[in-house]
Amino acid sequence: MAAAGPFSEAERAAVYRAIETRRDVRGEFLPTHVPDAVLARLLEAAHHAPSVGLMQPWNFIVLRDIETRRRIRDIVMRRNAEAAAMFEDERAAAYQRLKLEGIVEAPLNLCITCDRERGGKVVLGRTHQRDTDLLSTACAVQNLFLAARAEGIGVGWVSIFEPDDLRPVLGLPDRVVPVAYLCVGYVDRLFRRPELEARRWAKRLSLEDLVFAEGWDRPWRFPPEG
Numbered sequence: 001m002a003a004a005g006p007f008s009e010a011e012r013a014a015v016y017r018a019i020e021t022r023r024d025v026r027g028e029f030l031p032t033h034v035p036d037a038v039l040a041r042l043l044e045a046a047h048h049a050p051s052v053g054l055m056q057p058w059n060f061i062v063l064r065d066i067e068t069r070r071r072i073r074d075i076v077m078r079r080n081a082e083a084a085a086m087f088e089d090e091r092a093a094a095y096q097r098l099k100l101e102g103i104v105e106a107p108l109n110l111c112i113t114c115d116r117e118r119g120g121k122v123v124l125g126r127t128h129q130r131d132t133d134l135l136s137t138a139c140a141v142q143n144l145f146l147a148a149r150a151e152g153i154g155v156g157w158v159s160i161f162e163p164d165d166l167r168p169v170l171g172l173p174d175r176v177v178p179v180a181y182l183c184v185g186y187v188d189r190l191f192r193r194p195e196l197e198a199r200r201w202a203k204r205l206s207l208e209d210l211v212f213a214e215g216w217d218r219p220w221r222f223p224p225e226g
């Protein structure tokens, strides 16, 4: 066991700053190489995520080769045309204007996968909730996002494809699911608020409308600020 008191004020501020200023980045990646030593820190952060039964279902595929990334970008462009066709009228036009991936612009891509058989047939904590392995992998993704923010590195999550689309390109075995496809690279500017909000696609909800006390729909009273 180790001491578990609160962080110093500066340490606390740094943690909240990483959380609050993290952004999903689609454009504006700098071409600067992300050194392997820095990447190793990000992967270490991801690998420190909680996981059901400590099954650590993740793997990390590091993609720097431009040809592989072009193949994946082509898949995303094809799937994006399908997605675009699902919106109507003004929404369709607005969708077309959004930049939703930086696969080729970012110098580095990462695919974070979930091995659905890691840990064997019976895993502590997963017996009644099969998808907790996927949820655990998402925790690893978020750890990486936050560590990247602290390093001045932007991350953009791309999900505009069928998971099976990536299987032949990355040689994924059947038991392995690609959970997150990430564009990664240094950034010198970040949107202050979600880019989709800045571009008037969607709005951040008010936290006060999302917190209940003792049951569904009974608002929790936030303490007055200050």
Ligand SMILES: Cc1cc2c(cc1C)N(C[C@H](O)[C@H](O)[C@H](O)COP(=O)(O)O)c1[nH]c(=O)[nH]c(=O)c1N2
Residues within 6 Å of the ligand: 022, 023, 024, 025, 026, 099, 100, 101, 157, 158, 159, 160, 193, 194, 195, 196
């Ligand atoms: C599982 C998942 C999948 C995706 C995303 C996120 C997550 C959690 N996001 C990014 C998403 O739009 C973004 O997180 C929100 O708009 C909030 O913005 P910030 O992350 O706070 O900047 C995202 N963005 C995008 O441009 N293309 C995409 O395919 C995806 N896919």
